[in-house]
Every structure is written in structure tokens, then in C-alpha cells.
Amino acid sequence: MINVIGLGYIGLPTALMFAAHGVEVVGTDYNEELVATLKDGRTTFKEDGLDELFGQALKAGITFSTEYQVCDTYIVSVPTPYDADSKKIDASYVSTAVQTVMDVAPKGATIVIESTVSPGTIDHFVRPVVEAHGLVVGEGVHLVHAPERIIPGNMINELLHNNRTIGADDPQIGERVKELYSSFCQGEIAVTDIRTAEMTKVVENTFRDINIAYANELAKICRQDGMDVYEIIRIANMHPRVNILSPGPGVGGHCISVDPWFLVGDYPMTAKLIRCAREVNDSMPDFVLSRASEIMKERGIEDLSRVGIYGLTYKENVDDVRESPTLQMLESMERHLATGFCKIYDPWVTEDIVPHQVHSMNEFLQGVELVIVMVGHSELRSNLSVLEGVAVLDTRDACGTAPNIYKL
Ligand SMILES: NC(=O)c1ccc[n+]([C@@H]2O[C@H](COP(=O)([O-])OP(=O)(O)OC[C@H]3O[C@@H](n4cnc5c(N)ncnc54)[C@H](O)[C@@H]3O)[C@@H](O)[C@H]2O)c1
Incomplete structure (x- = not known):
């Protein structure tokens, strides 16, 4: 039996996937409301195919609890934010979860850390928790890192088909955990040591962040001299060895906007390009604001209250708002004491989380003269005439493209 600890965006689909493929699973989260919802037969976020997978997992016997279970394998999928000052990983969620696992784990259990962690985290923050319980890592308890790579919006498909990495300092344990993930994973599974697996995951997200930053910086450069960055990227990408990404309003979520900071925090004198890319991407919400002001001036729109987001x-096509460029933009406005936008609308966010939020496209568009499209949900792409x-x-x-459509 496995006990999946943390049933959020990653832990829940992972637990369901194991259960739907014949593994006995108990999902544990300390959030009582979340566990009550799952026990009630409802999922806790929107994701393509999640409800169907939930149904299969229930049929296969998955159960949910706020209690940690006595079992032979634990999969820990709790948050790993960074400390705003030091930029280093805040490993407190991981070490607290492992601490609680250690209170119930039998001798010989394997603890798999799925959370993304900076290189060295398992050695510096997890190993001491095990040792404080009087056990030796590799004898009393085995530690493994199995970072997750799936992308929200296509999670179920990617859980099944993505290649994975398993980091274990004992190759036999690595192979055992590989076999466990092979119950559903059809991709290739590379087995390596823990430190390499930790670094590999962070490096992947940092690669994405740097490439996005390049596109974003190009957008700023092109804007200065009225060049069309989209046409330039389109033509540049016809080169056989060039593949520039699209510029956008910034980077959010719990991964790409967070993980590169771990390297900046741990290697401040060396990780210069990485820091710079983070800063470029974090500057984009302000760039969007200044671009909106330009357009407002051009069109004689007097104040932000005629602008909708x-x-x-x-x-x-996800409901996750963590670190979102829109929230970053609203925060920046608040810092500069700018007056608020008249309306904010997102069809995927049904709860009120910011002021002036409305819940239908019709209501949103009434009285608005400029719409800033911060997210390209399919709902909008398939109904551009609105x-x-x-x-x-x-x-x-x-x-x-149309005369009323402005780009970055
Ligand atoms: N969200 C993504 O797209 C994504 C993709 C790949 C990797 N990751 C990584 O996966 C990890 C989890 O991210 P997430 O997005 O699922 O986070 P999340 O916030 O959605 O879920 C974490 C869950 O853990 C629970 N939790 C926290 N501490 C606990 C404890 N001690 N005991 C029991 N439950 C506890 C919380 O209540 C929450 O439900 C992070 O390290 C993240 O970087 C996330």
C-alpha cells in the first residue's frame, strides 16, 4: 500500500493514477475541508479527465484521510515555495510532512519526495529528520526523489506518457520505485542518484524560464522601435536551429516562477543569467501596464476604470491563480496607488478573489473600452467576435489580428 501525502494539483492526480492502475492507495492531506470534499465524491480542482480518473480510482478502492498511514511506501507532494529574502527553498512543508511520516512509518519504509526541491534539500532537510528518529537512511528508511513534470491542463495525459526521473542513492531501491511508477507510466524512467534528480528537475524549469525571458525581452526591445516581435519570431523560427518562444504577460504558477530562484538563492554569485531571466519575467506585468497606458492615450481613454482584465x-484552461501575472499586476498597481480596473473576469475562477470581479462575459464587456487579455482561455479563442x-x-x-487588436 502507498500513502500519498498532500492531495493538491500534483498529489491528487498521482494518487488517483496509482489507484486506477491497481495499487492500493490512501491519500492524506491535513486540509480537512479538502479531504471531506474528496470523501464526498467530488474533485477539488478542474482538470481535463480528472473526474473520470477519480471515478476509476474510487471504484478501485482509493480512500482519503487526514491521518498518515502505516505502510511501506510514502509519496510526499507538498508545496515547496522559496523564501522571499534569501531566495532559497523553503523546505519546511517537506520536512514537516516527513517528520509526521516518521512518526508512523515502519522500519524499512521508502519515502519518495515528489515535491520539486533544490539540489541538496533531501540531504540537508530530510535526512536529519530521519536520523532524529534514530534511524539510518538506507537501512531503517529509504529516501527517493521522484520529481513531477506534468503540466496543468494536460496532466492526465502527461502522467501516463511523460518520461520520468527517479533519484535514489541505492540503485536497488531506485529500481523498486521505478517498478511502482511503471504501473501507470508508459514513458521512459531514468534512474539516477538523488542529487542529480533534484538538480535535473530545477534545471528543466529554469530552462523554460530563461527561454520565456528571451522572448519577453525581445518584445520590449521591438516595442521601443515599433518592430513587430511576432513577425520577427515567426521568421527567425524558420531557421532550422532557432525556436524562440512567444512573449507574454509574465510567468506564474507554482513551478517556473519559483524553482529558478532556488538556484539563485544557493549560487548567488554564479546564477546570474538565471536571476536576470527571473527579473525580466517578473517585470512583464508592469510592461503590460505601461503598454495599456500607451493604448489608452492613443484612443483617448481617460482612466483605468474603462479598462477590463x-x-x-x-x-x-486551468483554475490555478498562484503567482499569476494578473495578480502580480494588481499588486503592482496597489503599490503605486493606481486606481483599479473597472472589471476583471475569468471563466475558470468562479470564487471572488479580487475586487471588481464579475462572472460573465456579457457583464464584463459592458462599459469597457479596452480589454487586456492576460490569459488565452479556449473559451475566448473560440469566440473572438465578442x-x-x-x-x-x-x-x-x-x-x-484586426485594427482593434494591439499586441505587446
Ligand atoms: N502544480 C504544478 O503544476 C506542479 C508541477 C510539477 C511539480 N510541482 C511540484 O509539486 C509539489 C506540490 O505542488 P502542488 O501544486 O500540488 O501544491 P498544492 O498546494 O496544490 O498541494 C499541496 C497539498 O499539500 C498539503 N499539505 C501541505 N503540507 C502537508 C502536510 N504536512 N501533511 C499533509 N498535507 C500537507 C496541502 O494542504 C495541499 O493540499 C511542489 O513541490 C511543486 O513545485 C507542481
Whole structure:
């Protein structure tokens, strides 16, 4: 039996996937409301295919609890934020979870850390927790790192088909955990040591962040001299060895906007390009604001109260708002004491989380003269005609071209 600890965006689909493929699973989370919802037969976030997978896992016998279980394998999938000052990983969620696992784990158990961690975290923060319980890592308890790579919006498909990494300092344990993940994973599974697995995961997300920053910086450069960055990238990408990403309003979510900071925090004198990329991407919400002001001036729109924001989530077709560029932009406005936008709408965010939020496209568009599209949800892409009467700042290149559509 396995006990999955932390049933959020990663832990829940992982637990369900194991259960649907014949593994006995108990999912544990300390959030009582979340566990009550799952026990009640409802999922806790929106994701393509999640409800169907939930149904299969229930049929296969998955159960949910706020209690940690006595079992032979634990999979820990709790948050790993960074400390705002030092930029280093805040490993407190991971070490607290492992501490509680150690209170119930039998001798010989394997603890798999799925959470993304900076290189050295398992040695510096997890190993001491095990040793404080009087056990020796590799004898009394085995530690493994199995970082997750799935992307929200395509999680179920990627859980099944992505290649994975298993980091274990004992190759036999690595092979055992590989076999466990092979119950559902059809991709290739590389087995390596823990430190390499930790670094590999952080390096992957940092690669994405740097490449996004390059596109974003190009957008700023091109804007200064009226060049069309989209046309330039399109043509540059016709080169056989060039593949520039699209610029956007910034980077959010719990991964790409967080993990590169771990390297900056741990290697401050060396990780210069990485820090710079983070700063470029974090500057984009302000760039969007200044671009919106330019358009407002050009169109004689007097104040921000005639401007609406479409999109609160950090990417399209998900309900996750963590670190989203829209929230970053609203925070920046608050810091500069700017007056608020008149309306904010996101079809994926049904709860009120910011002031002036509305819950239908019709209500959103009434009285708005400029719409800033911060997220290219399919709902909008498939119904672009609704934007015909307004000016649009399309930060995601999602709205096609027309005289009323402005780009970054
Ligand atoms: N969200 C993503 O797209 C994504 C993708 C790849 C990797 N990751 C990594 O996966 C990890 C988890 O991220 P997430 O997005 O699922 O986070 P999340 O916040 O959605 O879920 C974490 C869950 O852990 C629970 N939790 C925290 N501490 C606990 C404890 N001590 N005991 C029991 N439950 C506890 C919380 O209540 C929460 O439900 C992070 O390290 C993240 O970097 C996330």
C-alpha cells in the first residue's frame, strides 16, 4: 500500500493514477475541508479527465484521510515555495510532512519526495529528520526523489506518457520505485542518484524560464522601435536551429516562477543569467501596464476604470491563480496607488478573489473600452467576435489580428 501525502494539483492526480492502475492507495492531506470534499465524491480542482480518473480510482478502492498511514511506501507532494529574502527553498512543508511520516512509518519504509526541491534539500532537510528518529537512511528508511513534470491542463495525459526521473542513492531501491511508477507510466524512467534528480528537475524549469525571458525581452526591445516581435519570431523560427518562444504577460504558477530562484538563492554569485531571466519575467506585468497606458492615450481613454482584465489564472484552461501575472499586476498597481480596473473576469475562477470581479462575459464587456487579455482561455479563442466592439491588448497573441487588436 502507498500513502500519498498532500492531495493538491500534483498529489491528487498521482494518487488517483496509482489507484486506477491497481495499487492500493490512501491519500492524506491535513486540509480537512479538502479531504471531506474528496470523501464526498467530488474533485477539488478542474482538470481535463480528472473526474473520470477519480471515478476509476474510487471504484478501485482509493480512500482519503487526514491521518498518515502505516505502510511501506510514502509519496510526499507538498508545496515547496522559496523564501522571499534569501531566495532559497523553503523546505519546511517537506520536512514537516516527513517528520509526521516518521512518526508512523515502519522500519524499512521508502519515502519518495515528489515535491520539486533544490539540489541538496533531501540531504540537508530530510535526512536529519530521519536520523532524529534514530534511524539510518538506507537501512531503517529509504529516501527517493521522484520529481513531477506534468503540466496543468494536460496532466492526465502527461502522467501516463511523460518520461520520468527517479533519484535514489541505492540503485536497488531506485529500481523498486521505478517498478511502482511503471504501473501507470508508459514513458521512459531514468534512474539516477538523488542529487542529480533534484538538480535535473530545477534545471528543466529554469530552462523554460530563461527561454520565456528571451522572448519577453525581445518584445520590449521591438516595442521601443515599433518592430513587430511576432513577425520577427515567426521568421527567425524558420531557421532550422532557432525556436524562440512567444512573449507574454509574465510567468506564474507554482513551478517556473519559483524553482529558478532556488538556484539563485544557493549560487548567488554564479546564477546570474538565471536571476536576470527571473527579473525580466517578473517585470512583464508592469510592461503590460505601461503598454495599456500607451493604448489608452492613443484612443483617448481617460482612466483605468474603462479598462477590463480578462484572465486571472497563470495559464490557459486551468483554475490555478498562484503567482499569476494578473495578480502580480494588481499588486503592482496597489503599490503605486493606481486606481483599479473597472472589471476583471475569468471563466475558470468562479470564487471572488479580487475586487471588481464579475462572472460573465456579457457583464464584463459592458462599459469597457479596452480589454487586456492576460490569459488565452479556449473559451475566448473560440469566440473572438465578442471583442469586436472594444480595443484589445492581446498579451498572449490569442486574438488574431484586426485594427482593434494591439499586441505587446
Ligand atoms: N502544480 C504544478 O503544476 C506542479 C508541477 C510539477 C511539480 N510541482 C511540484 O509539486 C509539489 C506540490 O505542488 P502542488 O501544486 O500540488 O501544491 P498544492 O498546494 O496544490 O498541494 C499541496 C497539498 O499539500 C498539503 N499539505 C501541505 N503540507 C502537508 C502536510 N504536512 N501533511 C499533509 N498535507 C500537507 C496541502 O494542504 C495541499 O493540499 C511542489 O513541490 C511543486 O513545485 C507542481
